[in-house]
Amino acid sequence: xxxxxxxxxxxxxxxxxxxxxxxxxxxxxxxxxxxxxxxxxxxxxxxxxxxxxxxxxxxxxxxxxxxxxxxxxxxxxxxxxxxxxxxxxxxxxxxxxxxxxxxxxxxxxxxxxxxxxxxxxxxxxxxxxxxxxxxxxxxxxxxxxxxxxxxxxxxxxxxxxxxxxxxxxxxxxxxxxxxxxxxxxxxxxxxxxxxxxxxxxxxxxxxxxxxxxxxxxxxxxxxxxxxxxxxxxxxxxxxxxxxxxxxxxxxxxxxxxxxxxxxxxxxxxxxxxxxxxxxxxxxxxxxxxxxxxxxxxxxxxxxxxxxxxxxxxxxxxxxxxxxxxxxxxxxxxxxxxxxxxxxxxxxxxxxxxxxxxxxxxxxxxxxxxxxxxxxxxxxxxxxxxxxxxxxxxxxxxxxxxxxxxxxxxxxxxxxxxxxxxxxxxxxxxxxxxxxxxxxxxxxxxxxxxxxxxxxxxxxxxxxxxxxxxxxxxxxxxxxxxxxxxxxxxxxxxxxxxxxxxxxx
Amino acid sequence: xxxxxxxxxxxxxxxxxxxxxxxxxxxxxxxxxxxxxxxxxxxxxxxxxxxxxxxxxxxxxxxxxxxxxxxxxxxxxxxxxxxxxxxxxxxxxxxxxxxxxxxxxxxxxxxxxxxxxxxxxxxxxxxxxxxxxxxxxxxxxxxxxxxxxxxxxxxxxxxxxxxxxxxxxxxxxxxxxxxxxxxxxxxxxxxxxxxxxxxxxxxxxxxxxxxxxxxxxxxxxxxxxxxxxxxxxxxxxxxxxxxxxxxxxxxxxxxxxxxxxxxxxxxxxxxxxxxxxxxxxxxxxxxxxxxxxxxxxxxxxxxxxxxxxxxxxxxxxxxxxxxxxxxxxxxxxxxxxxxxxxxxxxxxxxxxxxxxxxxxxxxxxxxxxxxxxxxxxxxxxxxxxxxxxxxxxxxxxxxxxxxxxxxxxxxxxxxxxxxxxxxxxxxxxxxxxxxxxxxxxxxxxxxxxxxx
Numbered sequence: 001x002x003x004x005x006x007x008x009x010x011x012x013x014x015x016x017x018x019x020x021x022x023x024x025x026x027x028x029x030x031x032x033x034x035x036x037x038x039x040x041x042x043x044x045x046x047x048x049x050x051x052x053x054x055x056x057x058x059x060x061x062x063x064x065x066x067x068x069x070x071x072x073x074x075x076x077x078x079x080x081x082x083x084x085x086x087x088x089x090x091x092x093x094x095x096x097x098x099x100x101x102x103x104x105x106x107x108x109x110x111x112x113x114x115x116x117x118x119x120x121x122x123x124x125x126x127x128x129x130x131x132x133x134x135x136x137x138x139x140x141x142x143x144x145x146x147x148x149x150x151x152x153x154x155x156x157x158x159x160x161x162x163x164x165x166x167x168x169x170x171x172x173x174x175x176x177x178x179x180x181x182x183x184x185x186x187x188x189x190x191x192x193x194x195x196x197x198x199x200x201x202x203x204x205x206x207x208x209x210x211x212x213x214x215x216x217x218x219x220x221x222x223x224x225x226x227x228x229x230x231x232x233x234x235x236x237x238x239x240x241x242x243x244x245x246x247x248x249x250x251x252x253x254x255x256x257x258x259x260x261x262x263x264x265x266x267x268x269x270x271x272x273x274x275x276x277x278x279x280x281x282x283x284x285x286x287x288x289x290x291x292x293x294x295x296x297x298x299x300x301x302x303x304x305x306x307x308x309x310x311x312x313x314x315x316x317x318x319x320x321x322x323x324x325x326x327x328x329x330x331x332x333x334x335x336x337x338x339x340x341x342x343x344x345x346x347x348x349x350x351x352x353x354x355x356x357x358x359x360x361x362x363x364x365x366x367x368x369x370x371x372x373x374x375x376x377x378x379x380x381x382x383x384x385x386x387x388x389x390x391x392x393x394x395x396x397x398x399x400x401x402x403x404x405x406x407x408x409x410x411x412x413x414x415x416x417x418x419x420x421x422x423x424x425x426x427x428x429x430x431x432x433x434x435x436x437x438x439x440x441x442x443x444x445x446x447x448x449x450x451x452x453x454x455x456x457x458x459x460x461x462x463x464x465x466x467x468x469x470x471x472x473x474x475x476x477x478x479x480x481x482x483x484x485x486x487x488x489x490x491x492x493x494x495x496x497x498x499x500x501x502x503x504x
Numbered sequence: 505x506x507x508x509x510x511x512x513x514x515x516x517x518x519x520x521x522x523x524x525x526x527x528x529x530x531x532x533x534x535x536x537x538x539x540x541x542x543x544x545x546x547x548x549x550x551x552x553x554x555x556x557x558x559x560x561x562x563x564x565x566x567x568x569x570x571x572x573x574x575x576x577x578x579x580x581x582x583x584x585x586x587x588x589x590x591x592x593x594x595x596x597x598x599x600x601x602x603x604x605x606x607x608x609x610x611x612x613x614x615x616x617x618x619x620x621x622x623x624x625x626x627x628x629x630x631x632x633x634x635x636x637x638x639x640x641x642x643x644x645x646x647x648x649x650x651x652x653x654x655x656x657x658x659x660x661x662x663x664x665x666x667x668x669x670x671x672x673x674x675x676x677x678x679x680x681x682x683x684x685x686x687x688x689x690x691x692x693x694x695x696x697x698x699x700x701x702x703x704x705x706x707x708x709x710x711x712x713x714x715x716x717x718x719x720x721x722x723x724x725x726x727x728x729x730x731x732x733x734x735x736x737x738x739x740x741x742x743x744x745x746x747x748x749x750x751x752x753x754x755x756x757x758x759x760x761x762x763x764x765x766x767x768x769x770x771x772x773x774x775x776x777x778x779x780x781x782x783x784x785x786x787x788x789x790x791x792x793x794x795x796x797x798x799x800x801x802x803x804x805x806x807x808x809x810x811x812x813x814x815x816x817x818x819x820x821x822x823x824x825x826x827x828x829x830x831x832x833x834x835x836x837x838x839x840x841x842x843x844x845x846x847x848x849x850x851x852x853x854x855x856x857x858x859x860x861x862x863x864x865x866x867x868x869x870x871x872x873x874x875x876x877x878x879x880x881x882x883x884x885x886x887x888x889x890x891x892x893x894x895x896x897x898x899x900x901x902x903x904x905x906x907x908x909x910x911x912x913x914x915x916x917x918x919x920x921x922x923x924x925x926x927x928x929x930x931x932x933x934x935x936x937x938x939x940x941x942x943x944x945x946x947x948x949x950x951x952x953x954x955x956x
Contacts, residue, residue: 058609059579060601085585101561102559103635138578200765204885281552281655284698416892417878418892418895419955446890502890
């Protein structure tokens with residue numbers, strides 16, 4: 001466990017209301033109601049989005065969402081209520097409603113919910129950034145997107161018919177206070193940008209895209225020079241792709257997977273199966289359960305011995321990095337798969353107690369003031385191969401060492417069964433590898449495998465110098481559905497003997 | 505400052521909502537302004553292991569303002585209804601719009617529209633359901649599953665939502681609706697059997713909670729010890745809830761612009777493979793396939809306008825297997841010289857008067873699918889998708905369910921699925937759509953899983 005270091009920055013102003021007073025009122029009322037635990041999150045989310053389609057800036061929006069959510073545990077049963085009205089009277093009403101809801105939960109209660117302990121913290125955490133994205137003038141942002149699209153559309157005669165680009169920025173101000181005694185103020189900044197284009201020819205259409213992945217950084221992450229530098233490559237590759245032969249069907253092949261692709265395979269086949277609420281069936285009606293049940297802990301050979309996955313919420317810049325989770329648990333880092341073996345889970349305070357752990361590893365997250373915290377995948381990365389390791393190889397070395405295979409970049413189709421065994425993935429771009437060389441593009445490639453078969457079939461893993469962070473700002477789970485955000489760092493890998501094609 | 509008082513009650517009447525919209529419009533300094541108000545109350549009880557694991561209620565209200573200056577526009581929104589916050593939101597949208605680039609695809613604000621006279625359904629009992637009453641409903645369901653020795657999971661939710669909108673050209677619209685939704689998963693103790701069902705209605709008392717739960721418990725028990733069928737092409741019967749995981753992928757892809765630009769399964773190509781219009785009028789699907797937009801459908805009774813104020817008039821998109829029209833945005837309709845249609849939502853697919861059991865009884869051999877899961881594009885141009893079956897798949901033989909089978913991955917062309925439909929069951933509401941179960945002559949399964 002490594003508590004996050006809180007930068008010593010000046011706390012930002014939250015909304016004009018006395019949020020700390022409202023929080024104190026809520027905690028006081030929670031205690032008065034006799035709850036064994038309770039918490040309030042007062043939040044303001046600002047989101048700015050720009051999306052350009054062809055020569056049209058079709059979306060320019062700047063939105064504020066503020067309100068609060070109260071969660072109480074009464075006689076081992078949960079209640080949660082939320083409102084957009086941040087007044088003392090509304091705090092009183094919502095706490096009372098949350099208590100009533102907890103009483104209603106008790107009707108069907110068979111086992112009391114119990115939580116592992118957490119210490120009380122009074123702290124401030126602010127995402128370190130260099131340039132506040134909300135301070136950068138809108139015309140500068142709009143001009144960047146329209147310029148990207150204009151350059152992509154300059155390939156129109158050669159087949160590029162559609163261009164798109166986007167910028168997305170978020171700032172989340174959260175004040176968390178709990179009956180444990182914590183008062184935690186956090187400000188999270190997020191930036192995300194990208195571009196793409198579509199070639200139309202031969203009765204087909206094929207796209208190519210590039211992103212500066214979703215990270216908790218400021219405008220410095222946008223890097224217009226890098227975005228503009230991708231235009232020619234993307235356009236040329238989209239044109240080549242629409243004219244490329246179809247990928248093979250019904251064969252087994254070697255895959256070389258770039259971090260820009262592999263992050264999603266990690267997310268679906270390692271991240272979700274190790275969410276402990278899924279393991280215990282909390283998601284049985286929707287997102288599903290998991291094959292990785294606790295009887296496998298410390299025993300299941302999840303992956304090849306050269307493969308380890310490390311969870312953390314402390315790495316600066318990663319999308320799930322915070323000071324504290326939404327239950328007031330300090331951010332940590334820990335191994336989930338070590339040397340190929342399943343060694344831990346992703347927990348909140350409730351599921352950690354069920355597993356018999358002394359503390360939560362801090363994976364609780366709520367996507368809004370109006371949402372209830374639940375276990376979400378943190379930043380979860382594939383550890384690079386050690387320098388000089390017997391399976392460590394650079395991307396170039398993997399290609400040079402491959403007689404016949406397929407190199408995949410970016411994400412495309414993705415699907416996995418509800419217990420996370422059977423998956424099928426596509427990609428954004430595919431190249432055939434023959435006799436140690438990349439010989440040309442393919443299109444419409446998918447691969448299919450069972451989770452543990454796939455991860456056990458890795459025979460080469462990239463070094464730390466090739467580590468890259470990707471991830472998602474929209475991982476869906478829960479009812480009502482919530483969208484979580486996390487990074488998945490990865491290195492290139494080579495995987496042997498994988499089924500190619502879905503048979504259609 | 506916006507001259508209105510902050511709404512203090514949870515639900516706004518039509519007059520209150522439109523007065524707020526009007527007040528914001530009056531304070532606008534833009535050449536044109538569009539204002540919308542949306543939100544309401546939502547409550548949801550979630551259960552697993554035959555007990556409630558999450559139980560929530562939320563009150564939300566969002567005001568969204570889009571300001572226009574010539575061909576420039578921008579949007580800002582807020583959930584804070586303090587007068588200063590509303591004023592700040594209005595000014596923010598104006599400031600952004602003034603510095604936005606001119607939009608070559610700009611369309612002017614809508615003039616006042618005529619909407620269908622139907623009134624959306626609003627059930628007071630559903631809107632006012634107490635946490636205790638909801639908890640009692642869940643308790644009855646979990647008692648059933650506990651008594652049967654199965655693990656019951658699911659959700660029961662109720663919500664009351666409003667949408668009000670207006671613009672500086674005089675457009676005004678308002679709708680208030682209620683929704684009740686129930687989904688239930690029954691799993692056998694060993695984890696080898698499972699079933700799932702989902703129903704939606706505008707009133708809680710229209711949901712068959714106990715009846716559906718009992719059916720699903722029995723189906724879960726019947727799904728134990730599944731046998732493995734080899735992947736391949738099989739006739740298939742898709743329960744309405746399973747088909748509801750597939751049909752929306754077709755309705756989302758009825759966009760006229762994508763078809764006309766060569767990016768859709770509805771694109772027509774010339775001899776050189778270049779885009780040459782769309783496939784409206786072509787007999788692409790089974791004559792049994794009829795899909796229309798119908799917010800006034802007896803099972804839906806939803807509001808009659810879209811988020812931009814365009815009327816959601818009843819419109820047939822696919823009749824007797826032939827696409828009749830596509831979804832035209834206001835911009836693309838202007839380019840093509842046709843009337844804008846808006847999207848195909850809410851969609852209603854015509855069913856028959858047969859039950860799903862009748863379809864099974866008339867079937868020599870087929871795979872019966874209860875639920876489709878994690879459906880994603882394999883090829884968006886040809887509309888091939890992949891996904892999994894889950895929560896109870898069965899082999900049907902000689903008019904009967906013969907035995908449960910292990911779940912399968914499919915890779916399936918959806919236009920070909922619609923082409924191969926040869927029987928329908930009666931339609932039911934799932935989410936905000938109305939859909940029948942279907943039988944199709946062939947469906948492509950590509951691999952097997954041990955997951956239930």
